[in-house]
Amino acid sequence: MFIYLNALKNLLRNKGRNILVSVILLIVLTATTISLAIRSASETMINDYQESFGVETRIITDWEYAEAHAKKVDTVNPDGSVGTTTSFEPEQIPLQKYLEFANSEYVKRTLFAASAQFVSDTLEPVPLDSSLQRVDGMTVEELMEMYNMSTVEELYEIWGEEDIKNITSSKKNIMGTIWGYSDTTLMRGFQEGRQKIIEGRFFENPGEVIIGKRFAELNDLSPGDIIYISGGKKADTEILPLTIAGVFTDYQAEANTSDVWIGVELSDIIVSFDTLLGSNFSGIYPIMDDIRFFLTNAEAPEPFWQELKEKGLPASYKTDSDVEGYNEIVEPVKKMSSVAETFGIVILLTGAVILIFLSIINIRERKYEIGVLRAIGMKKYQLARGLVYESLSLILFCAVIGMTLGGVLIKPISGMLLEGSEIAHAGVSLNPAILPLILLVAVGLGVISSLIGILYITKYEPMKILSEQN
Amino acid sequence: MSTLTINKVSYQYGKTSKAILKDVSVEFEQGVLYCIVGKSGAGKSTLLSLISGLDLCTDGTILYGSKDLSTINRDEYRAKNIGVIFQGYNLLTNFTAVENIVLSMNISGSRAKGKKESAYKLLSELGIDRETADRKILHLSGGEQQRVGIARALSHHPDIVIADEPTGNLDGDATKGIMDIFVRLAHEENKCVIIVTHSKEVAAYADKIMRIASGKVEMQGK
Helix, strand or coil, X not given: CHHHHHHHHHHHHCHHHHHHHHHHHHHHHHHHHHHHHHHHHHHHHHHHHHHHCXXXXXXXXXXXXXXXXXXXXXXXXXXXXXXXXXXXXXXXXXXXXXXXXXXXXXXXXXXXXEEEEEECCCCCCXXXXXXXXCCCCCCHHHHHHHCCCCCHHHHHHHHCHHHHHXXXXXXXXXXXXXXXXXXXXXXXXXXXCCEEEEEECCCCCCCEEEEEHHHHHHCCCCCXXXXXXXXXXXXXXXXXXXXXXXXXXXXXXXXXXXXXXXXXXXXXXXXXXXXXXXXXXXXXXXCHHHCEEEECCCCCHHXXXXXXXXXXCCCCXXXXXXHHHHHHHHHHHHHHHHHHHHHHHHHHHHHHHHHHHHHHHHHHHCHHHHHHHHHCCCCHHHHHHHHHHHHHHXXXXXXXXXXHHHXXXXXXXXXXXXXXXXXXXXXXXXXXXXXXXXXXXXXXXXXXXXXXXXXXXXXXXXXXXXXXXX | CCCEEEEEEEXXXXXXXXXXXXXXXXXXXXXXXXXXEECCCCCHHHHHHHXXXXXXXXXXXXXXXXXXXXXXXXHHHHHHCEEEEECCECCCCCCEHHHHHHHHHHHCCCCCCXXXXXHHHHHHHCCCCHHHHCCEHHHCCHHHHHHHHHHHHHCCCCCEEEEECCCCCCCHHHHHHHHHHHHHHHHCCCCEEEEECCCHHHHCCCCEEEEEECCEEEEEEC
C-alpha cells in the first residue's frame, strides 16, 4: 500500500514533469478516442448501409448481344430496291425466375414490382371517353381480321408471338390492371406527386388495396369496403377479396381525361407485391425495370451475375450494378475511417516516442532517487511497482479526461470529415464498446513509459547509481 | 558470536587494478563504537560499502551473525539489519524530512501504527522540531540534513549503524552533539556503531579504532 501511496505523492512531488507528460497523454488519448470512435462508427455506418441498402443491381437487356443476334429480314422498298431490316425480341423472364434469382447469398434485399389484369362481376370499370378498342380475349382469327392480315405468321411478326398469346389467353371483360409493389418507393406516381392518397391510407397488410377516386365514386366504394376480383386469364377462376385501405387521386389523369392510355389507368388498383403474388393469378408479369437486387457489398456483382447465368438467365440479359453509387456513399465514410485511423496511429506512435524520450529523461533525473531507495533496502520489484503505479495512475486519469474530451470532439470532427456525404446525418458518437480498447491503449502507453525505468532499475546496482550521481 | 565477521576479505575494482583491501580479517561486536581511520583512498568507504551490502568482496567472506552476506538477500539486510549514514546524506530531496523517515520505516516492512508520529519523535530526539521535520530536505541546513540521515538510519532499529564521515560538514558543537548520539547508541542501546572518519576529534569517541593502510587493517584498542 505504501508503494501506491508513495507513487501518488510522487506525482505531486514532480508536478512540472507530470503536467508535461499529462498534456502529451491527453493529446494522444483524446486523438485515440476520436480515431477509434470514428473507426467504429464508420464500420457501423457501412454495415448499416450494407444492411439496409447494398449495391443496387438490375437485370437489363444486353443490346450488344441483341445486335449480334438480331433477326435480319430482306425487304423491298417502295422504289423497288431491296433493303434489310433487323429485329430482336428478348426472351421474357418469368416472375418465378426473378424470385429464384433473389434467393441468393449475395442478395440483401429486393424490390419487386409486377402486374396482372383483373376482371370483376361486381364492379363497374371507369368508362372511357375514347374510341379505344380493346383486344383482350380476341381469338387469332379475330385479330387477323381486325388487322387485315392473311397469315398468323404475319400477325406474329407485327405483334410478337408472346403478345398475341397474352391477348388470346385473356378474358374479354378485362377491367383494369392490378399492380403489386414491394415498396412504396417504386410507386413513382406517388413519389413524384402525380398521385396522392385522398382518403384512408396506403395498404399495409396482406389483402389490402388502394383504388382510384373515379373508380371508387363509380362503385360507391370507400376505405374498409371489400371488392372481389379474379385474374384476367381465361384459366383464372378463383375470386380474390381485397379490402380497400385507401383511395387515391391521379392529378395527371384528371387533367387529361381524353388521353386514352391514362384513361385506361383509372380503373387500375394497387396492392403490395406479396398480395399480388398470393393471388395465384396465372398471368402475373414482372416489371423488369422496377426489379432491384441490393447486393451485400461492392465485390458481389460479379459472382451474382455468374450465379444468375447458372440459374438460367438468358444470354440476351446482363446485370447492371450501381457500384459507383454505392461507393459514392460508402467511400467518404471509408475515407473518414482511414484518415481517422492514420491520424490515430501517427499520434499514438509520436506520443509513444515522446513518452519514451520523457521516460529516459525522467529516469536520468530520478537516478539519484532510485539509487537512494535501493541503498536503503527497497527491492527492485518494489521500485518497479512504484514506477508502474505512477504511470498507470497518471495515464488512467488522463484516459478519463481524454475519453470525455474525445467524446465531445467526435461530432464536430466527424462532421468536418464527412461533409457532403449522404450519410453524414447518421452522426458519430462514442461507442461504449471501444472504451476498453482506449483503456488498453492507455495501459500500453503506461507500460511503455514505465518499462524504461524498470530496465534501468534492473540493470544497475545502487552503489553504481549513487557513485555515478556523486 | 560477533555481529559482523570479516574474514580474509579482498577487494579490487576490475581484475587488473590494484587491490584496495587485501586479506582483511576483523570482527565487530554489539555495544561497541568503532572508528575506521586512514588516508584518502585507503579503502575505508569501500569497507563500509561491503559491510552495508552495497557491494560484494572479490575474495573472502563477510558474515552477519552466521549468515554470509553474499548469499542472503542484501536488500532485506539493508532494509532491516543495518542503518547507513552516507557521506553525502543521500536523502530524497523532494521529500520532507519526516517523509524520508517514514519511507525508510515502510521499506523495512514495519507494520507498526503511527509511523509518522514515531518519525517526529525520533527527529525530535535528534534536535529536529516538527516544523523543520515538515520541510523539504533542500530547505534544511547541512547539520539538519545530517541529523535526518541519522534518524533514517535508526528508524528501523538496526543492529548495526554505519556512518561515512558523519561530521564532515559540521562545526565543533554540532560534531559533539552527533558523536554523543553515536556513543549513546553503542553504549545505551547496544548497537554496533562503525564510523569512517578522518577526524581525530571523532576518533577520540571510539571504543576501538581500525587503521587502514596499504589494503591492510590494524585494530587498536583505546
